[in-house]
C-alpha cells in the first residue's frame with residue numbers, strides 16, 4: 535500500500551519505519567524539520583517511568599522497559615544505561631518501603647533483560663557516591679538504572695533507517711488537510727494514498743479539526759520545561775520538588791546538568807518556551823538538594839509540549855499511553871512516549887494491515 539504519514543517527530547518516523555518494514559511505500563510530511571518539536575525537548579530518558587507505577591500503569595511500564603532495553607542494545611552509541619539515585623529524606627512524602635516496593639516491581643517488569651537491580655545505600659555510601667547531594671535529613675537512598683539518550687540524534691538515526699528502506703521524508707511540507715478517503719493536501723499539491731496516518735503529536739487533533747473530521751481522541755497539550763546548568767554531575771537523581779512534592783530529575787547530560795521537568799497546560803497557539811516561573815521553580819527545587827546554582831549558571835532552557843490524551847483535571851496523573859483510531863483510510867495517533875515510539879509504529883502498521 536502507499537501510505538502518507540504526517541509528522542516528523544519520533545512517533546511519525548517510527549511509524550514510517552514500521553510501515554516500510556511491513557512492505558508498504560511511505561512518504562512522510564513534516565511542516566518544519568525532522569525531530570525539532572517535542573521529540574528533541576524530552577528529559578532524554580529511555581525509561582519505564584517509575585512514577586507511572588503509582589498510577590497502576592503496569593502495561594505501559596512493562597512495554598517501556600522492554601523498549602528501553604531494545605534501544606540500549608541496538609543503538610549503544612546514542613543510548614546508554616544511566617545510574618540514578620533516589621534519596622530518602624526524613625521529610626519525604628513516600629516512605630522507604632513504598633519506594634522499595636516500586637523499585638522491586640520495576641526490576642520485575644524489566645524482566646531478565648534488566649540493566650541492573652536496584653539497591654539500598656546508607657547515608658555514608660550515598661554521600662561517597664554523590665558528594666554534591668545535601669546530607670542533612672538524609673536517611674540513605676536507592677540506586678537504580680534507566681536509559682539515557684541523545685533524543686535528537688537517536689531520532690535522526692531512525693530517519694536514516696527510513697531512508698535506507700526507500701521511505702521519502704519531506705521537510706517544510708505542512709499538511710493543511712487530510713481526509714477519510716486517503717487524500718492529503720499541502721499548500722502546493724494534493725496527494726492520494728491508500729492510507730494516511732496523522733501522527734502530528736500535540737497538533738494531531740487540530741489537523742483533523744481543520745479537515746472537518748469530528749470526534750476522535752481529544753488532546754491535552756501540557757508543556758514541560760528543562761534547564762541546563764553549567765556544572766557537571768556524576769550520577770542522575772530522581773527527587774521530590776519541595777514546593778509541591780512532584781518528582782523531578784537532575785541528570786548528567788553532555789557535561790552539564792539537566793533539570794526538569796514541569797507540567798503546565800497551554801494552548802497550541804501560545805509559544806512553547808520555559809516561562810520565568812518555571813525557571814524559578816526548577817532552580818528552587820534543584821537548590822533545595824544541591825550547592826546553590828545562581829541564575830547565571832543556566833546555560834540554556836528548553837520546553838516541549840506533551841501530546842497527552844485528555845483525561846482528568848490533574849495533569850500530573852495523565853496517562854502516557856497512546857491510542858490509534860481508524861476512520862476509513864485515515865489513521866490518527868494520539869499520545870505516546872518517546873521510549874515506546876517503536877511499538878507505537880508497529881501497532882500502526884498492524885492497523886494499516888496489508
Ligand SMILES: Cc1cc2nc3c(=O)[nH]c(=O)nc-3n(C[C@H](O)[C@H](O)[C@H](O)COP(=O)(O)OP(=O)(O)OC[C@H]3O[C@@H](n4cnc5c(N)ncnc54)[C@H](O)[C@@H]3O)c2cc1C
Nearest residue numbers: 541543544545565572573576577579709735758838872873
Ligand atoms: C518535557 C517533556 C519531557 C519528556 N520526557 C520524556 C522522556 O524522558 N522519555 C520519554 O520516553 N518520553 C518523554 N516525553 C514524551 C515524548 O517526548 C513525546 O511523547 C514524543 O516526543 C512525541 O513525539 P511525536 O512524534 O508524537 O510528537 P512531535 O515530536 O511533536 O512530532 C510531531 C511533528 O508533527 C509536525 N506537524 C504538526 N502538524 C503538522 C502538519 N499539519 N503538517 C506536517 N507536520 C506537522 C510537527 O512539526 C512535529 O515535528 C517527554 C515530553 C515532554 C514534553
